Amino acid sequence: MVNMTTTHLDTSLPPPPRWAVRAAHVTALLTLPSGIWRLLLAAGFTAGYTESGYEAMGFTGWGAVYVVGLTVGAELLALLTLGLVRPWGEVLPRWVPFVGGHRPNPRAVTVVAGLGAGALTLALTQFAFWWSFPHPDMTPLGSTIAGILYLPLIAWGPLLAAVTIAHHRRYRAGGL
Template sequence: MEKKERMITLNVTSTLMKKEAKTNRNGWPSWIGYAAMIWSVLYGGLHLYWLLGGSGYPFGNDGMGLFAAMVTYLPAQVGGIIFVTLCLMGIGIGLVMQRPQYNSFSRRFAFAYSWGFSLALLLFIPDTRLIAAMAYAFLFKFDFNWQMLNQIICIIGALFWMMAAVVYQRKARHACEYCGRNDDGETSPWIRWGRWLTMIAVLAPIPYAFVRFTWALDIPLGVDPQFLRDFSTANPMARLTEWVFGSVCIIGSLLTLGLIQKWGEVFPRWFPFIGGKRVPIMLAVIPASIVAIAVTAAGFVFTFGIIATSLHLGPIDNILHSQGWGAMGPMIFWVPWGVALGLAAIAYYYRRRGRCSRCRRG
């Protein structure tokens, strides 16, 4: 009898070990570093192709003036050399990040590269087209081109490198690669700051929505009245556009509030079919993250354009020069909006995540 029980215990243990080994092989921390390296190989090769004279170079100003992506200010040859160099560095640094030893210099350099490259891909590559496409989709107007696809590819690369940096950082401090927890049981700082971050993300889009609503009511807040008349003449759906854009911001603010409210964790009971059920974490995190990236990137471009124009660092944009704060002023809040929304989504995730399936902490 005792021998039989021992055999059962061994079988159960063996099954659990096999399951854990399979989880270790298939979990995202095991492959995210390789994904970042593969992305660097492919995107670096693409830039090498453009550098050698290939067609399809995506970083053109296209008449967007100060509101084009930052990378468009670089000559094509210079931009190509920079990208090829950074991607080659990424391959080497990615290999370093796979090593179990953590030399102090190499660790810091890997952190600096991973986060720096990620932020550059998020802030210097996208322009205002992504957020515009998302907004006009609510008017059933869909526009997509190669430049926008390239921006999405760069955002994906940025996310790969960010996640690889997170895993590497967790390894370096001997924490669980999957959840980041260690034996000290310390609460994540994102949870402590989550409420404040969420409130910033809720309030930041309101100035933009308010201006749009006043324009929809034919009140030329912050702009020349002739500007509204010309806009309405050029666009028969101008009033509807203003109502939709303003409403999208307000609805987004209300949904953002759900990141710190009970109804953001459990569907209200009056919801058909799903009332009373728990809200899937990723149902909130993924949309919030997508909007956060698009808003932050566009806000960075707008803010740079406004500052550059104010300091006469570039040609005076007609809209900025003639229409004053009403046309572009509310976009100053977009960077805080996007950053706060992204961090609030992270705080929501950390607050709601359960016990880690890998380390059993939590």
């Protein structure tokens, strides 16, 4: 049984595999290309859209707030993958409201991360087919660049799944 009030790292846990640590770091970087592109849109750059396409997408006002929020949220979610391989994922930092200083339930973490990996895979695989669909609101070059910037997101779900499996195996080997 895991003590939910533990405030120290469990030394019986084997370290995460090096490949999982690398995969977690890569995952945290996957959202940056598309995120930077969205931030450019929120800042008023057409970033590959035609003038009319940019206006129709509503990237100004609350639209800009949404785009920035989406970008920040995506990056924060991607960074959570690091918690599967870093000490702060074993015992949550004290500054985290309500749960800081506690050890998260490894099974719950595995289930949530696994569901997230599945959802991301389903939602983001569509970007593999970016060039199969017309984008009349974008310039040809803009469409090509946007497709390239969104392409790394296809790897997010599978990489998260792999790191989640490594996390599960690690805790199972540690008897937790």
